[in-house]
Amino acid sequence: MRSVRARAALGATVVVALALGAAGLAVLLVLRANLTDQAGLQAEVTAREVAGQLALGVPYAELDTGDEEEHPVQVTDEDGRVVAVSKDLEAISGTGTDRVAASGTAGAGDDDHDDDRDGDDDPGRGEVSTDEPDFGNGTATVDGDRADYRFAAVEATDPAGRTLTVHAGAPLAAERRAVDSVRSAMLAGLPVVLLVVAGVTWLVTRRALRPVEGIRREMAAITASEDLARRVPEPGSRDEVARLARTTNETLAALEESVGRQRRFVADASHELRSPIASLRTQLEVGAAHPELLDVPGAVADTVRLQALAADLLLLARLDAGERAGLTRLDLGALVREEVSQRVGDRVPVTVSVSDGGLDVAGSRARLARVLGNLLDNAQRHAVRSVSVTVARDAGAVLVAVTDDGAGVPDAERERVFERFVRLDEARARDDGGAGLGLAIARDVATHHGGTLTVSGSRFELRLPLLQNVGALPPHPRSSIAGGAYR
Structure with missing residues (x-):
C-alpha cells in the first residue's frame, strides 16, 4: 500500500x-x-x-x-x-x-x-x-x-x-x-461508523497532503529543468507542510548559491590556469622552432607557478570535501619560530615575539605551517620596511598576529579579501603572478581547526583554541566555494 x-x-x-x-x-x-x-x-x-x-x-x-x-x-x-x-x-x-x-x-x-x-x-x-x-x-x-x-x-x-x-x-x-439487543445494535452500526471514519480520514488526508503534492510536482519540474532559481509553493498554514516547503526553499536557495559559487570557482580556476599554460606552451613552441630562443628560466617559472596553482586548487577541493588532516599536539610558538627561521630571501626582515609556555593546540602541522606561510607571503608583498609575528595566549585561545607596515586592507574589503581569486587593485599591480588563493586557503584551514582568521588594517589575526579547551573538534563547516585571496 x-x-x-x-x-x-x-x-x-x-x-x-x-x-x-x-x-x-x-x-x-x-x-x-x-x-x-x-x-x-x-x-x-x-x-x-x-x-x-x-x-x-x-x-x-x-x-x-x-x-x-x-x-x-x-x-x-x-x-x-x-x-x-x-x-x-x-x-x-x-x-x-x-x-x-x-x-x-x-x-x-x-x-x-x-x-x-x-x-x-x-x-x-x-x-x-x-x-x-x-x-x-x-x-x-x-x-x-x-x-x-x-x-x-x-x-x-x-x-x-x-x-x-x-x-x-x-x-x-x-x-x-x-445484552443481545445492544450487541446486535453495535455490530450493525460498527461497519457504518468504520466506513464514515475511513471516508473522512481519506478526505482530510487528501486535503492535508495536497500542498505536498504541489511541492513534489515543483521539485520534479526543477529536477527536469535544472533551474535552481525556481521555488516550491509555500502554503499559508503554519503546520508541518508549510515548514517543509519553507525548508525546501531554503535548501534550494543554498544549493543555487553553492552551484553558483562552484561555477564561478571553475571559471576563475580556468582563467587562472589559462595564462601559465598558454605562456608555457608559447615558450615551448618557440623553443621547438628556434632552440636558441628558448627561455628556460621563464618556462621553469611558469611551470612552478602552474604547479603551485594546481596544489592550491587541490587543497581547496580537499577542504571543501571536509577532509580532515591528522591532528597532533603542536606548540604554536615553536612552529612559528621554525617556519620563520626557514624563510630565506624575504624582501623585508621578520621579527618574532613568542610568550612563554601554554601555546599548545590540536592541529595539522603541515596545514598550519601553510597558513603561516601564506600570511607571511601576503605581508611581504605589502610591507615597506618591517613584518612582525607575535604569538600569545588570549582568552582560552592562542593568538598569532602577523603585522606589516603597509597600507593595510580597507574596512570595506575586510571580508572580500578572503574570497577566492579576488585580488585588490594594488595587489594586482604589484603581484608577480599570485592567483589570489592564499588567504582563502588560510581562512578555510583555520575554520577547519575550530579557529578564526580576521584582518584589521595590516594586522591579520589567527586564533586557535588551546589544547586543554579542545574537546570534540567542531564539525567541518561548509567552506565557501568563493572563499579568499591575497590582498
Whole structure:
C-alpha cells in the first residue's frame, strides 16, 4: 500500500475499530453486570420476604412465594433437607441441592413445625439474617419452562430456633435480551461508523497532503529543468507542510548559491590556469622552432607557478570535501619560530615575539605551517620596511598576529579579501603572478581547526583554541566555494 492516504485511512479505521470494540465490550460487560445486579436485588427481596414469613412462624405449606414462575423459591434446613418449595417448581440447580420436593409431602407443612405452633399460643418470633446474601446463577424449571435465574440465599431462624435458608431466584432473560439487543445494535452500526471514519480520514488526508503534492510536482519540474532559481509553493498554514516547503526553499536557495559559487570557482580556476599554460606552451613552441630562443628560466617559472596553482586548487577541493588532516599536539610558538627561521630571501626582515609556555593546540602541522606561510607571503608583498609575528595566549585561545607596515586592507574589503581569486587593485599591480588563493586557503584551514582568521588594517589575526579547551573538534563547516585571496 504505497498511498499515504490509504495507509492513514486504514490505520485510522483499525484504531477506531479497536477502540469501538474495546468500548463496546466494556459497555456490554457493565450492562450485563448492572442487569445481573438488578436481578440479584429482586431475588434478594423475594428471599427476604419468604424469610420474614418463616421468622413469623408461617407454616411451610402456607408460605407466600409470590409469582412462582418469576421467582422460584426453595427452602432448606440446616441439614440441607428441602422443607418447602414454590408451586410448580419441577427442577432447580445452583442452590446447593437440586431436590424440589419437601421432606414428607412436597409443598406440605412440617408436622413438627405445626405441633410447635399448636402447643404454644405465643411461640414468639424468629429473625432474618442481616448479612449480605449469597448470590449465584442457576436454572429452574417451572411448569415445564426451563430458564436461567439469579439466586439469592438468605438465612432465617423460625420461632422454634431452627435455621433455614431461603433460595429465591429472579429471571435473567431480560438481562440476556438487553445484552443481545445492544450487541446486535453495535455490530450493525460498527461497519457504518468504520466506513464514515475511513471516508473522512481519506478526505482530510487528501486535503492535508495536497500542498505536498504541489511541492513534489515543483521539485520534479526543477529536477527536469535544472533551474535552481525556481521555488516550491509555500502554503499559508503554519503546520508541518508549510515548514517543509519553507525548508525546501531554503535548501534550494543554498544549493543555487553553492552551484553558483562552484561555477564561478571553475571559471576563475580556468582563467587562472589559462595564462601559465598558454605562456608555457608559447615558450615551448618557440623553443621547438628556434632552440636558441628558448627561455628556460621563464618556462621553469611558469611551470612552478602552474604547479603551485594546481596544489592550491587541490587543497581547496580537499577542504571543501571536509577532509580532515591528522591532528597532533603542536606548540604554536615553536612552529612559528621554525617556519620563520626557514624563510630565506624575504624582501623585508621578520621579527618574532613568542610568550612563554601554554601555546599548545590540536592541529595539522603541515596545514598550519601553510597558513603561516601564506600570511607571511601576503605581508611581504605589502610591507615597506618591517613584518612582525607575535604569538600569545588570549582568552582560552592562542593568538598569532602577523603585522606589516603597509597600507593595510580597507574596512570595506575586510571580508572580500578572503574570497577566492579576488585580488585588490594594488595587489594586482604589484603581484608577480599570485592567483589570489592564499588567504582563502588560510581562512578555510583555520575554520577547519575550530579557529578564526580576521584582518584589521595590516594586522591579520589567527586564533586557535588551546589544547586543554579542545574537546570534540567542531564539525567541518561548509567552506565557501568563493572563499579568499591575497590582498
